[in-house]
Amino acid sequence: MSKRGRGSRDERERKAIKLIEAALYVSGRPLDLKTLGSVSGLRSKRTLTKLIKQLKESYANRESAIEIVELEDGRYVMQLKTEYTAKVRKLAVRPLLTTGPLKTLSYIAFRQPVSQSQVVAVRGTHAYAHIKELERMGLIRRKKEGRESIITTTEFFSDYFGLSRHLPKLKEQLKKILFGKEDSKLTP
Structure with missing residues (x-):
């Protein structure tokens, strides 16, 4: 050439x-x-x-x-x-979520699939508003199973936070972020 x-x-x-x-x-x-x-x-x-x-x-x-x-x-x-991330998060022009909904989302992501009643039992009645907001933002989805709503994160959630779309891998990534360990013995 x-x-x-x-x-x-x-x-x-x-x-x-x-x-x-x-x-x-x-x-x-x-x-x-x-x-x-x-x-x-x-x-x-x-x-x-x-x-x-x-x-x-x-x-x-x-x-x-x-x-x-x-x-x-x-x-x-x-x-x-x-x-x-933790050191510069405050500098973001406007965070995607305030602390309450973010904690609710973290719980859902780590425990999914999880019932709405379980989320409310752990996070309190304010979780109803958080769930509604998270669903509106496209970060979670609710699916009726009998009388219960089962909540999971969406592909948009995975994409936005740079996490795997495959549940087992996503949970491992979250363990690493939360506990700083690749194969944490802590169970979700």
Whole structure:
């Protein structure tokens, strides 16, 4: 290949990496290869994967507070590393949730599938309003089973918080976040 052709390809790849980075930053949610390919103008899955890997390594090499993570379903997300979240959370313009609904959501995520009555028994009667708000936001869903409502988190919840969509893996991730252990012996 001529130097001119190689230089042109390198330039296109540098531009594609920047577009991938911009898409991950702006979206604030996991993106699949199809979406990233569309944004970057790349059709080759192999090239796209190679460039995403380069971008991930770039963030890792400079020891940034930001990381790019590949989720188990093949999507990618740009997120703040866990160890920095608590220290800068207060600086967010407007938090997604206030403390009460966030605690209720945490309980639901960790104990799911969980009955509404169990959530209310643990979190108090104010949990009814929290559940309604969380459902309106698309973070949880309620499903009637007989006279009881069973609550689970949604795919949007997993995407928003950069967690797995698969329940066993999600619970392991939550244990790690809450207890700082990969395979905590504490049961949900």
